[in-house]
Amino acid sequence: MQPVDILMLKAMHPGVMSAVEARFTLHRLDLAPDPEAFFQEIGPRIRGLATGAQAPVDRALIARLPTLEIVASLGVGYDTIDTGAARERGIVVTHTPDVLTDEVADLALGLLLATVRQIPQADRYLRAGHWPRQTYPLTPTLRGRTVGILGLGRIGRAIATRLEGFGVAIAYHGRRRQPGVAYDYHPTLLGLAEAVNVLLVVAPGGPETTGLVDAAVLEALGPQGLVVNVARGSIIDEAALIQALQAGTILGAGLDVFAREPHVPPELIAMEHVVLLPHVGSASVHTRAAMGKLVVDNLTAWFDGRGPLTPVPETPWTTRP
Structure with missing residues (x-):
């Protein structure tokens, strides 16, 4: 099976990064010395995106990822993701409810x-x-x-x-x-x-x-x-x-x-x-690990052909495109 390229905009929980690296090919935008060159070279290969509330996913970013299929977000809130732009492209957005x-x-x-x-x-x-x-x-x-x-x-x-x-x-x-x-x-x-x-x-x-x-x-x-x-x-x-x-x-x-x-x-x-408080509502070792696991589980389920586990209502999933 061809390796799946996953983009991470910023560093996430270490458990998330290690789990993504174990299953996919991980690319880190925050480590790219030249973001523009990064998007030109890597952008067309990205099929999945792992992110959190501190790294917004807007329409312009989505446009730079022409083969993007899924945005897996860490957190129950996803207001920093342009779900309208994702829906227009048939991109599913997932979040991490319940575990936090x-x-x-x-x-x-x-x-x-x-x-x-x-x-x-x-x-x-x-x-x-x-x-x-x-x-x-x-x-x-x-x-x-x-x-x-x-x-x-x-x-x-x-x-x-x-x-x-x-x-x-x-x-x-x-x-x-x-x-x-x-x-x-x-x-x-x-x-x-x-x-x-x-x-x-x-x-x-x-x-x-x-x-x-x-x-x-x-x-x-x-x-x-x-x-x-x-x-x-x-x-x-x-x-x-x-x-x-x-x-x-x-x-x-x-x-x-x-x-x-x-x-x-x-x-x-x-x-x-x-x-x-510095936005620590879910910031315990136990809960962030559970949230991170759900991010990875959503990516894994999607690319295994089982569909997303916890899609947001704005990007409902019926069948894989």
């Missing part, structure tokens, strides 16, 4: 608790030697709060299940009411924000959700409101969030994602009532 659900849900709960109980701030207070002179100030609490979830998909449901154990009221907003779900449903995000004082953002990224959490939504949360985002930075109007935090329109925020990663606005970094 529990990890991200765990992190979301941890980030919520860290934000409301000021865990990182208390840690810094102790390390700075302040405790012998004065006890740490009392913090806000999760008690008596109502948590609103924006996006009750796989991860949103897993977060809600965990929240039930904390005895808080739960509500949600999405494109439609979900059958068999007992949580209060709000047909508008503004309505959800008015009914809750914690907003957990778990919706998919992309043009439909860009700036969805705006100044009006933040104001509706109220002065005791908290925002926790483990989805995509683009979903929150970052400038409006900064203004709301500076003005005391809301109480605080816990953010694992940002609009221009890895660049974080200095205004956010300067605030003590904000907890910031």
Whole structure:
């Protein structure tokens, strides 16, 4: 069988790279001294592409790979891939759902608790030697709060299940009411924000959700409101969030994602009532290994003629072209 050429735009999990190299012929764009010469020589041979959210796959890149058949993405979100351009060419796009659900849900709960109980701030207070002179100030609490979830998909449901154990009221907003779900449903995000004082953002990224959490939504949360985002930075109007935090329109925020990663606005970094993480929602050794295996399994299944394992809805697969 003729070796299959696979392109990797940037370095990925070592397990992914070694597994791809063992099964296919791997090419690394990030190691190419002359990218233009690379595309001219190697581009026409590339049949598969392995990537992650930090390496966008746009229409121009797809056009440079005339024999591309599959884009295997590491992550549940795939808003950095032009699925429309892929669909036009008959290219299937896959992602890695389910294997990261529990990890991200765990992190979301941890980030919520860290934000409301000021865990990182208390840690810094102790390390700075302040405790012998004065006890740490009392913090806000999760008690008596109502948590609103924006996006009750796989991860949103897993977060809600965990929240039930904390005895808080739960509500949600999405494109439609979900059958068999007992949580209060709000047909508008503004309505959800008015009914809750914690907003957990778990919706998919992309043009439909860009700036969805705006100044009006933040104001509706109220002065005791908290925002926790483990989805995509683009979903929150970052400038409006900064203004709301500076003005005391809301109480605080816990953010694992940002609009221009890895660049974080200095205004956010300067605030003590904000907890910031470097997009580590699924970043455990166990879960990243499982995600990487699914990337490789999708490539292997495709080129073995079995079809993709986890194609995205925008590029449905019926028969191999």
